[in-house]
Amino acid sequence: MLGRAIREQPRIFAVAVSGSVLFGLLVIASAYVAGGVVGKVVVPAVERGEVARGTLALAAAALLGISVLRVVGIFGRRLGAGYMQYRLQAAYRRRVTRRYLELPLAWHHRNSTGTLLSNANSDVEAAWYPIAPLPFAVGTLVMLVGAVASLFVTDWALALVGLAVFPALFALNVVYSRRMAPRQARAQRLRAEVSGIAHESFDGALVVKTMGREAQETARFAARAGELRDALISVGRLRGVFDPMLETLPSLGTLAVLVVGAIRLRQGAITVTELVSVAFLFTVLAFPVRAIGWVLAELPRSVAGWDRVRRVLDATGEMPYGTRTLDPATRTPATLAFHDVHFAYEPAEAHLPGAQVLGEVTFTVPAGKTVALVGPTGSGKSTIASLAVRLVDPGAGRVTLDGVDVRELTAASLAGTVALVAQVPFVFDDTVRANIALDRAGIGDDEVWAALRLAEADGFVAALPDGLDTMVGERGTSLSGGQRQRLTLARALAGRPRLLVLDDATSAVDPRVEAAILAGLRAPADGGGPASILVVAYRRATIALADEVIYVEQGRVVARGAHTELLATVPGYADLVTAYEQAEQEREQKQTYDEVTPLASGLEVER
Amino acid sequence: MSATTAEADRSTETTESTWQTLRRGLALSPELRTGLAGTLALALVYMVGRVAVPVAVQRGIDHGIVGGLDLNVISLTVAITAGVLVVTTACGYLMMRRLFTVSETALAGVRTRAFRHVHDLSMLHQQSERRGSLVSRVTSDVDQITQFLQWGGVILIVNLGQLLVTTAVMLAYSWQLTLVVLVAFAPAVVVARQLQRRLAGAYGLVRQRTGTLLGAIGESVVGAPVIRAYGIAGRTARRLDTAIDGQRVAQQRAIRISIMGSSVGELAAGLALAGVVVVGVSLGVDRTLSVGQLTAFLFLVTLFIQPVQIATEVLNEAQNAIAGWRRVLDVLDVSPDVADPGEQGRELPPGPLDARFAGVTFAYPGGPPVLHDVTLDIPAKSRVAVVGETGSGKTTFAKLLTRLMDPTEGAVLLSGVDLRQVRFDSLRSRVVMVPQDGFLFDATVGENVRFARPDLTDERLTAAFGELGLADWLDGLPSGLDTPVGERGEALSVGERQLVALARAYVADPDLLVLDEATSAVDPATEVRLQRTLDAVTRGRTTLAIAHRLSTAQAADEVIVVDRGRIVQRGPHDELVRDTDSVYALLYASWLEQTR
Numbered sequence A: 001m002l003g004r005a006i007r008e009q010p011r012i013f014a015v016a017v018s019g020s021v022l023f024g025l026l027v028i029a030s031a032y033v034a035g036g037v038v039g040k041v042v043v044p045a046v047e048r049g050e051v052a053r054g055t056l057a058l059a060a061a062a063l064l065g066i067s068v069l070r071v072v073g074i075f076g077r078r079l080g081a082g083y084m085q086y087r088l089q090a091a092y093r094r095r096v097t098r099r100y101l102e103l104p105l106a107w108h109h110r111n112s113t114g115t116l117l118s119n120a121n122s123d124v125e126a127a128w129y130p131i132a133p134l135p136f137a138v139g140t141l142v143m144l145v146g147a148v149a150s151l152f153v154t155d156w157a158l159a160l161v162g163l164a165v166f167p168a169l170f171a172l173n174v175v176y177s178r179r180m181a182p183r184q185a186r187a188q189r190l191r192a193e194v195s196g197i198a199h200e201s202f203d204g205a206l207v208v209k210t211m212g213r214e215a216q217e218t219a220r221f222a223a224r225a226g227e228l229r230d231a232l233i234s235v236g237r238l239r240g241v242f243d244p245m246l247e248t249l250p251s252l253g254t255l256a257v258l259v260v261g262a263i264r265l266r267q268g269a270i271t272v273t274e275l276v277s278v279a280f281l282f283t284v285l286a287f288p289v290r291a292i293g294w295v296l297a298e299l300p301r302s303v304a305g306w307d308r309v310r311r312v313l314d315a316t317g318e319m320p321y322g323t324r325t326l327d328p329a330t331r332t333p334a335t336l337a338f339h340d341v342h343f344a345y346e347p348a349e350a351h352l353p354g355a356q357v358l359g360e361v362t363f364t365v366p367a368g369k370t371v372a373l374v375g376p377t378g379s380g381k382s383t384i385a386s387l388a389v390r391l392v393d394p395g396a397g398r399v400t401l402d403g404v405d406v407r408e409l410t411a412a413s414l415a416g417t418v419a420l421v422a423q424v425p426f427v428f429d430d431t432v433r434a435n436i437a438l439d440r441a442g443i444g445d446d447e448v449w450a451a452l453r454l455a456e457a458d459g460f461v462a463a464l465p466d467g468l469d470t471m472v473g474e475r476g477t478s479l480s481g482g483q484r485q486r487l488t489l490a491r492a493l494a495g496r497p498r499l500l501v502l503d504d505a506t507s508a509v510d511p512r513v514e515a516a517i518l519a520g521l522r523a524p525a526d527g528g529g530p531a532s533i534l535v536v537a538y539r540r541a542t543i544a545l546a547d548e549v550i551y552v553e554q555g556r557v558v559a560r561g562a563h564t565e566l567l568a569t570v571p572g573y574a575d576l577v578t579a580y581e582q583a584e585q586e587r588e589q590k591q592t593y594d595e596v597t598p599l600a601s602g603l604e605v606e607r
Numbered sequence B: 001m002s003a004t005t006a007e008a009d010r011s012t013e014t015t016e017s018t019w020q021t022l023r024r025g026l027a028l029s030p031e032l033r034t035g036l037a038g039t040l041a042l043a044l045v046y047m048v049g050r051v052a053v054p055v056a057v058q059r060g061i062d063h064g065i066v067g068g069l070d071l072n073v074i075s076l077t078v079a080i081t082a083g084v085l086v087v088t089t090a091c092g093y094l095m096m097r098r099l100f101t102v103s104e105t106a107l108a109g110v111r112t113r114a115f116r117h118v119h120d121l122s123m124l125h126q127q128s129e130r131r132g133s134l135v136s137r138v139t140s141d142v143d144q145i146t147q148f149l150q151w152g153g154v155i156l157i158v159n160l161g162q163l164l165v166t167t168a169v170m171l172a173y174s175w176q177l178t179l180v181v182l183v184a185f186a187p188a189v190v191v192a193r194q195l196q197r198r199l200a201g202a203y204g205l206v207r208q209r210t211g212t213l214l215g216a217i218g219e220s221v222v223g224a225p226v227i228r229a230y231g232i233a234g235r236t237a238r239r240l241d242t243a244i245d246g247q248r249v250a251q252q253r254a255i256r257i258s259i260m261g262s263s264v265g266e267l268a269a270g271l272a273l274a275g276v277v278v279v280g281v282s283l284g285v286d287r288t289l290s291v292g293q294l295t296a297f298l299f300l301v302t303l304f305i306q307p308v309q310i311a312t313e314v315l316n317e318a319q320n321a322i323a324g325w326r327r328v329l330d331v332l333d334v335s336p337d338v339a340d341p342g343e344q345g346r347e348l349p350p351g352p353l354d355a356r357f358a359g360v361t362f363a364y365p366g367g368p369p370v371l372h373d374v375t376l377d378i379p380a381k382s383r384v385a386v387v388g389e390t391g392s393g394k395t396t397f398a399k400l401l402t403r404l405m406d407p408t409e410g411a412v413l414l415s416g417v418d419l420r421q422v423r424f425d426s427l428r429s430r431v432v433m434v435p436q437d438g439f440l441f442d443a444t445v446g447e448n449v450r451f452a453r454p455d456l457t458d459e460r461l462t463a464a465f466g467e468l469g470l471a472d473w474l475d476g477l478p479s480g481l482d483t484p485v486g487e488r489g490e491a492l493s494v495g496e497r498q499l500v501a502l503a504r505a506y507v508a509d510p511d512l513l514v515l516d517e518a519t520s521a522v523d524p525a526t527e528v529r530l531q532r533t534l535d536a537v538t539r540g541r542t543t544l545a546i547a548h549r550l551s552t553a554q555a556a557d558e559v560i561v562v563d564r565g566r567i568v569q570r571g572p573h574d575e576l577v578r579d580t581d582s583v584y585a586l587l588y589a590s591w592l593e594q595t596r
């Protein structure tokens, strides 16, 4: 992973590391300069009782010069490291979100929104977090090696003190991060869980409110937040144990230097200058060595984040588009055909069976015709609709457009040919215009208005405060249910598809408007080509417009044919589409019955 | 509207100082003060450990080295100092332990309180902000504070203390040299303050861009089917790239400013060291300062520099944490505009409820009125249908009836009690609405139905499905009540989701049931069956159903026709259709045309 980072941003990494190494060497240098100043300038000056101006100026200049150079080092290190971290994060965010766009819906279904959000955000961040201090760590390592080497040059006994203290410091750090890793991982997991609860609870805020479950939701949240608190406290306690120890160890080292140094001084092996330099070295080195500890402590978090990012990058099963295109010049309606299509959703948990939702589905929507898809709740109509526009691929069998398997078509050709109006309207948090045009080529304001007119949505859009420029809010909250539905309808119409798939797309639209919309679709007023239509519907008028009806039950095509034919021959179908009439008849019968009952009960009372 | 909240955010960011935020935060979590004095005392002792070494060096040099080596003096000094260090280390542990326990406990409290508060905000308030940013107020914003406290907070406290103690010791050695150090740092402090202000702005921008990025990622995930169906992956990718780069550029800007801060500190340090040497040597020559003292001073200057340098880095984190805290506090400061009257509130009278709209006008914030002066009585035990064109105000009507919003003018009364005076626990247990877009939690079918009544057994739930005529459907599910419904219920078909949402409201057993297109995606046969069973089981309660399918209206005792925010007709279906020119008669005619 580090190799990857270096490979991707070699130049910046080089800048950062050189900056850091420069900084490290200067830290050592500063210790020796400080020692030299004391030994060669201060002590003689004090002893002689007069100031050698030249040397003093030199000493001051050396100290200042080192400072200036250190600033250069800091700039190189931090700027380089920061840029590298941010660039890597951005690059990986781009890659992860690209994968989101490439991976199939089945994969999206398996992963919650919250997980995907954190993969692209906090996991990427965690993965590259240690990159920033990495050059610093390299610099510190160089600094340590340099320090120990310089100690040996100075005096072997003092060097031994260094050899005892610095490795001990390092070992303590390693133990620390080992102990910390599981605790951090637990805290991280709980953080994600807390966030998941908050996400879902706020998403369902309306249900929580209408059922008055705020207190229970808070209790659910508080329980997990409490676990997180305990986890964080345990992280903190560990920190409390190790941090002060790590802090004290170099101080003890300095004290040891004082004792050992004094002995060596007596032996005449070193000078005061050297003693002060070494003591100073221990003091200035303490901080960078501790900082390495922080990097080490972050590593487990980073590894965990990187694993989750990898999982997205390495996920397979994307639905590659083909290379064939349908002739873009033809504005004639397209033919859609299902050939013996089978489909199963992946199970929610691996041990559960995947529900076989469709089996042996075969039918055709001939060019220019309207086919109605009818079936009870949960029979598989929406699944068929998503197969038709290739949101999902069949487990077995083929879906073809104008005889070409949809898997062989390019993305552009597919999107230019078919359009789906989904059962649940999805509206982007953007303007009305952007929601309809979706930046597709050739859709200007005129086309947008034409589509809105066709969807009978021009009236309410014109009445909006900013017209087409009105922001509709997240998921379109500032619109009514029917308005959202019509917006998505207009979105589909604006692209002038050659095949239109309407998945119960007029359920929140009142009957009068629906009739107008359907009439408009069948015979476009502005001379545009008509489209083939696959429509999921219950209303008889809609069904009656269809050239053929396909009746599905439990994922199988039970019957197909003309409406009147099915009405006469398929009891399930008749029950479904005449349900309202039957209910009304029953009600009328019951009313006559009701009118009699008071009499009857009256008689009873008398008796 | 989300734009206005964001702007409000930014304006508080610039007007409120760090101290004000801290004060506000402390006022909200007084528990943060528990044992604060003790913790600070421990911190002070801990800091003594840091100056112990320079003092030891000074004593060692002055009394044990310069002017004759004396190993005994050195050993004694070192032994005492080592003892001091052991004590201060222990104090460090105790200090951190106390600090983390208190702060984490307090912040968990803040987190939970903010969570509850978000739920207490009115629906409109909640919608005025992106879900994601609402979530971040109880997650990442609080995380930022705890992360800061665990890492930077201690460092900051210890280093500020170190600064003070070091200054004190420096003063004890030589006021002249201390003055030199302070003078060397004075310009740095001025510049740093300036930079700090710019840095706050830069981090504000980072946070804002991060919010935008999260929104963009969220839409690319939630809108995946639309993106795929319309082949707009390219457009989405471009938008994501813009958001990603926007964030990166802001981050880079912030780090540039932050580095300038550290550089200034570093230069000041060099200046201070050089100054100390020059002035110190002169003082040494005058015998006002010993060699040991001067050496100790050099150590002390580094001890003085370190905190200043670290502080500049930690202060960046602090800015982030403070901003996070501010965002949490800001949400807690919004007073719920549709508030629970609480203890002073009234209970709804027992028995079936009647409803009354008295001159109700309603306008969404910043919009024109969508309901105009509606006055209406809904008798107890009646079954009422509300019909009308798309966007005529039906859902708005239902939200007012269930007090998700308060009328702009006029009042809504249930059994004679103004809704604004009704306690929420009474209201929510007696009045239940099934909203237009039925939302399911990512759990099993059973857990979703049990949402309002966790005490119900599986048997009772199964029975409830049976009573609704949905036993066959339940049996058909792969694992019955234990079938997972997926995120937002997306592993069920749309109609199936509505069935579960309806069952959920049904077992809540309300006295006033409001159905907003609750069966709009359910097939007609099932819907008719449901309606029949619902009629039977809700007899004796008040129900109000909004529907585009006029079969509902036909079955109701009374139909209310809404047109452009006004009630234009009301009465039983049979009466309303008699007036052939009326809105309802026209609606019904087209419905008939559609269904036969």
Ligand SMILES: Nc1ncnc2c1ncn2[C@@H]1O[C@H](COP(=O)(O)OP(=O)(O)OP(=O)(O)O)[C@@H](O)[C@H]1O
Residues within 6 Å of the ligand: A109, A345, A346, A355, A357, A375, A376, A377, A378, A379, A380, A381, A382, A383, A384, A423, B486, B490, B491, B492, B493, B494, B495, B496, B521, B522, B523
């Ligand atoms: N993502 C999913 N994972 C697992 N099962 C699913 C998923 N989506 C749908 N199903 C199941 O597949 C079956 C068919 O669903 P589909 O949405 O196609 O039905 P439908 O005919 O459109 O129903 P409706 O009329 O309610 O919209 C249902 O039993 C449903 O529970």
Ligand SMILES: Nc1ncnc2c1ncn2[C@@H]1O[C@H](COP(=O)(O)OP(=O)(O)OP(=O)(O)O)[C@@H](O)[C@H]1O
Residues within 6 Å of the ligand: A477, A478, A479, A480, A481, A482, A483, A508, B127, B364, B365, B367, B370, B388, B389, B390, B391, B392, B393, B394, B395, B396, B397, B436
């Ligand atoms: N949160 C909101 N903010 C601003 N305007 C809103 C909001 N919700 C609804 N509106 C507007 O108020 C009007 C009435 O909306 P409402 O949802 O009550 O209609 P409805 O009768 O329920 O329509 P439908 O049959 O489509 O569900 C519409 O013009 C809509 O655009």
Ligand SMILES: [Mg+2]
Residues within 6 Å of the ligand: A381, A382, A383, A423, A503, B493, B494, B495
């Ligand atoms: Mg469906």
Ligand SMILES: [Mg+2]
Residues within 6 Å of the ligand: A480, A481, A482, B394, B395, B396, B436, B516
């Ligand atoms: Mg509505």
